Each structure stands twice: as structure tokens, then as C-alpha cells.
Amino acid sequence: xxxxxxxxxxxxxxxxxIALPIVIGLVWILLTALFDRVHGLIPQAGLGRENxxxxxxxxxxxxxxxxxxxxNSLLFSATVALIEVLVSAMAAYAIARMRFPLRxxxxxxxxxxxxxxxxxxxxxxxxILRLLGLFDTLIGVxxxxxxxxLPLGIWLMKGFFDNLSWEMEMAALVDGASRWTVFWRIxxxxxxxxxxxxxxxxxxSAWGEFILPFTLIVSGRSWTLALYLQSFTSEAFVDFxxxxxxxxxxxxxxxxxFLLGQRYLLNIYSGGVKG
Amino acid sequence: xxxKAEAATEKGGTAERHRKMRGYGAPLLFLxxxxxxxxxxxxxxxxxTVVLSLTDISxxxxxxxxxxxxxxxxxxxxxxxxxxxxGNTARYLVLTLLFNVTMGLVxxxxxxxxxxxxxxxxxxxxxxxxxxxxxxxxFVWQGLLARAPFGLISDxxxxxxxxxxxxxxxxxxxxxxxxxxxxxxxxxxxxxxxxPRDLFYASAVDGASTWQTVRRVVLPLLxxxxxxxxxxQTLSLLTSFEYILLLTNGGPxxxxxxxxxxxxxxxxxSNYFGNVEFALGAAMATFLVFIGVALSLIYMRVFNFxxxxxxxxxEVN
Numbered sequence: 001x002x003x004x005x006x007x008x009x010x011x012x013x014x015x016x017x018i019a020l021p022i023v024i025g026l027v028w029i030l031l032t033a034l035f036d037r038v039h040g041l042i043p044q045a046g047l048g049r050e051n052x053x054x055x056x057x058x059x060x061x062x063x064x065x066x067x068x069x070x071x072n073s074l075l076f077s078a079t080v081a082l083i084e085v086l087v088s089a090m091a092a093y094a095i096a097r098m099r100f101p102l103r104x105x106x107x108x109x110x111x112x113x114x115x116x117x118x119x120x121x122x123x124x125x126x127x128i129l130r131l132l133g134l135f136d137t138l139i140g141v142x143x144x145x146x147x148x149x150l151p152l153g154i155w156l157m158k159g160f161f162d163n164l165s166w167e168m169e170m171a172a173l174v175d176g177a178s179r180w181t182v183f184w185r186i187x188x189x190x191x192x193x194x195x196x197x198x199x200x201x202x203x204x205s206a207w208g209e210f211i212l213p214f215t216l217i218v219s220g221r222s223w224t225l226a227l228y229l230q231s232f233t234s235e236a237f238v239d240f241x242x243x244x245x246x247x248x249x250x251x252x253x254x255x256x257x258f259l260l261g262q263r264y265l266l267n268i269y270s271g272g273v274k275g
Numbered sequence: 276x277x278x279k280a281e282a283a284t285e286k287g288g289t290a291e292r293h294r295k296m297r298g299y300g301a302p303l304l305f306l307x308x309x310x311x312x313x314x315x316x317x318x319x320x321x322x323x324t325v326v327l328s329l330t331d332i333s334x335x336x337x338x339x340x341x342x343x344x345x346x347x348x349x350x351x352x353x354x355x356x357x358x359x360x361x362g363n364t365a366r367y368l369v370l371t372l373l374f375n376v377t378m379g380l381v382x383x384x385x386x387x388x389x390x391x392x393x394x395x396x397x398x399x400x401x402x403x404x405x406x407x408x409x410x411x412x413x414f415v416w417q418g419l420l421a422r423a424p425f426g427l428i429s430d431x432x433x434x435x436x437x438x439x440x441x442x443x444x445x446x447x448x449x450x451x452x453x454x455x456x457x458x459x460x461x462x463x464x465x466x467x468x469x470x471p472r473d474l475f476y477a478s479a480v481d482g483a484s485t486w487q488t489v490r491r492v493v494l495p496l497l498x499x500x501x502x503x504x505x506x507x508q509t510l511s512l513l514t515s516f517e518y519i520l521l522l523t524n525g526g527p528x529x530x531x532x533x534x535x536x537x538x539x540x541x542x543x544x545s546n547y548f549g550n551v552e553f554a555l556g557a558a559m560a561t562f563l564v565f566i567g568v569a570l571s572l573i574y575m576r577v578f579n580f581x582x583x584x585x586x587x588x589x590e591v592n
Contacts, residue, residue: 011385040427098302103302115574122544124324126543147317247410
């Protein structure tokens, strides 16, 4: 608000108190991972080297190694983001710049799907992946994840293309360039902010994805970090120290991204990205 | 579709029609990948869900399922646990929505009343639960609420018990709420920013206190965003079960915290009950799909759709 109230410090302190659980949660996982024993957020024993044994001990009771899961997670997120950005940019470009029958209907449909809760389709998707022979493969889950976020991507990218001025593209078309060349060489580089925003969103969302791999992947060789971490909760005795270390390892890219790119993050999530 | 179009022009089209048809080649090509994926993972699944719900497919009959008509729906209506699950779903929806919208409002207003830089920091902090991988996020809750020595609440309160089991609903609503509040927060913040400055100056000149300004100027102008957030989150909460699955898995005990979507998921896809009943789960999911389609159609009316689809400016084929 344009006028700062005289007692704004009270509001600042109130905000600090409300946000306390988030801060405490972060501190808890950090301390539990780093120290051998923590009591009420105060370390009671030395550094907990044992918590990090998953890094050097190889396979822990039948699980794939952390490196397999890490590689799968990296592959999963990167491919999902790539497919999502490219495919939605192409479709959005057609909707923003070309005339074709049912254009209105197509955008309307994408908009409707954006609000539609795709997770209710998981039972059917399970069957379709089995039918396609893509059940229990990383590529199957990648396609599902990227597809379910397409409506959002199309919608977001269309907004960016709409805001471009048409002159440059028209000049190129008049000079005889193909639609693809114009898209690839001129329009796409100009919507870099949109690509970055959608790409970041897709990366973060795929990195954290749990339900899809949990349902559609069985074999350890295709496990992502989410499944790796989750597998420790089914043990009779939950090793909180080990789980905190694995969780911290898994969430580290997200935490780093948060620390370095707060303002950018706010822009992405304020810009109409689904919540 | 493109082949058909080509064939039609080859046969009897005039030069004009031929030119026009070839013009659609480019949009078709650009839309092809998206269309295939949407067909495979949206349209076919909707049909599959409905069709599966009309069969008797389960692990026992997986090889040769037979047509069952409305049998699954009849079973659902006669299931003694369904009323309990419906009650749980209503409870989950109402309480989580209440938390999300109230907290979103409080956060948006408070962060707007402090210097911009601080406001941004706090808003960013509230995004942490949203961008955290859900498995890690839930693990932190589990850790904080666990028995001593790890559980912080047990440590501090001196009452050593598993707090999730003791208060499963509170945990679920808080865990969901800390993720969901940021959605309203961001939307309400941009709505507050869009309020003309003159209104604030006018209320200051009139000698209004901060509370009066918030109550008489800001809140009335947020009516529309509040409605939007409420309807939008109703739809996504209705079908989301990820955090409940991870936190309590629908327990403790028999269906204590099982909501509709989680029940559908567990009947159809988890091996918990031995015989996995895809058809019955699909029947439950069919309800969600229909509610989803209906509500998202309403959205299209609520959003000003016509403005979004202004004609392309110039067309060169």
C-alpha cells in the first residue's frame, strides 16, 4: 500500500511469528541431518557422519544407489521441462499467430483443461501406459507429467506471444522465411522470459513430483529421488537422521534456488502459474 | 486430418480452395505434438475412466473383464463407509479452504503494510512449502510431530506421543494449508497493488486508521479475487490426495482421514486390499471427472474468454 502505516513494525513481527513453523521446519531438517542427536533443536552429540552413509555405502538394503535415483530425477526433470516448453510454445504460437478452423475452441479447451484436475485421471492413465507398453518406464512418466502441464504451458506461452509486436515476423515472412524458421529464429528468442518462467516452473514441479512415479514406476532402476526418500518410511524403525540427510540432499537444488532467486520465484508464481 | 484435407483438395477444389487448405498445414504441424499428448493423456483417459467404471475389471478379472453396467455405482451407494468418506471430504475441503483463504488474506494484507523489500522476503518465504518436494515437506512435518528425541513438539511440550496419530486432521489441514495459503497470498497481493493509490490517499486524508482502511477500502475490493481463489481451490483440493497419502495414508484406524479421491486411488491402484478393484475406483473417479469438467466449464465463463481469443492480427499463409 502506498502509505506506510506508523506502526508497521508490529505487522513485521506478526508476520515473523506466523512464518515461524516454516523456519523451524527448515532448521529442524538441517540440524537433524548434520548432527548425530538433536533435542529440541539443540545438538546433543557430534556431527552425524553416519546419516550420510547413503552417499558412500552404495545400495542400502536392496535399494538402488542414490546416484541412480539422482540421475533418474535429473533426467526426468530436464526432459519434462524440455518437452513441456517446446510443445506448449509450438501450440501457443499457432494459436497466437495463425488462422485455422476451431482456433477458438482449441484455446477454450486448453483453458478448460488448465482448471481441470488431471490427477483424477490417474487410474485411466495407469491402463493407457500399460497398453502403450510404457508402464514402469521413465519415458512413460515423463510423457504423462509433461502432458498434464501442457494446458498451463500453452496458456502461459500464448500470453507471451500475444505481447510481441508482429512487425519482425511479418518482415521475415514477406522475405520468404517459413513459419517454422520465423518461430524458431525470431519469435522463440523474443519470448525468452516466458520460456525461462515456464521452464523453471516445470523443473521445480517435476523435481518434486511424487504421485506419478509412485504409481507408474515399480522397478528400482527407474526410481526418482522422491521414491528413494519415501522408501525409508516403510521401515519398521524410521531412521530420522538418515532420512533428514537424504531429504536435504534431495531438496538442496530447490533450497539453493530459493536463496539465489527469490524475486524471480515470486514473479513466476505471481504470473498466473497454477497453484 | 491433414491427409483428408489434402485428398479433398486434390479431387475437386478450385485453386482458391487449394491455396487455403495448404495454408492450414503450418498450424496443423505446430499443434500436432500438443494435440497428440492431450488426446493420449486427457481425452482418452476421461473416456477410459467412464468405460472402466462400467466393467468388473479387477486383479481377478484382469484378463477377461465383463460388462457390469451400473453395478459399481450401486455398490458405492450401498457401501456403509461411503457416508463417512463423504463427511471426511467435506471436512477436508471446508477447513482447508478456510485456512487457505484466511491465511492468504492475512499474509497479503500484512505484507502490503510493511516496506516493500520486507514484504517480498516474507512472500518468498511462504513459497518454500510450495516448491519443496512434497516427500521432503511431509517428512519435516512427520519429524516435528514424531516422538522424542526427534519430535520437536514432543520435546518442547514434554508430552511424548506421536502427534500425527493424536491429531491427524489438524496435521492434514495445517500441512495442506501452509502450501495452499501462498496461492491466495500472491493473488490478493496483486489485487491490492491494483487498487488506485488515490483511494488510499483519500482515506488517509479522511483520517481513517489502518484497520479502517483495510476494512472499508481493501477488503470490499478483494471480494472478486476471494471468490476466485475459493472456487479454484475447491476444485484442486477435491482431487488432491498427495499430502494425505504421505501423512496418514488415510488412517489412523479405519478411514479416519480418507477422502473421496484418496479412496478411489487406493481401491484402484494400491495393493493394500489384496484384490485391486480398478472398476470400483474408476466409478469413484468418474464423479471427480464430471465435477471437474463442470466446474472448469464454469471457469471459462468466469474468465473473460472472448478477450483471450482476439483474432490474430495479420495472417500470411
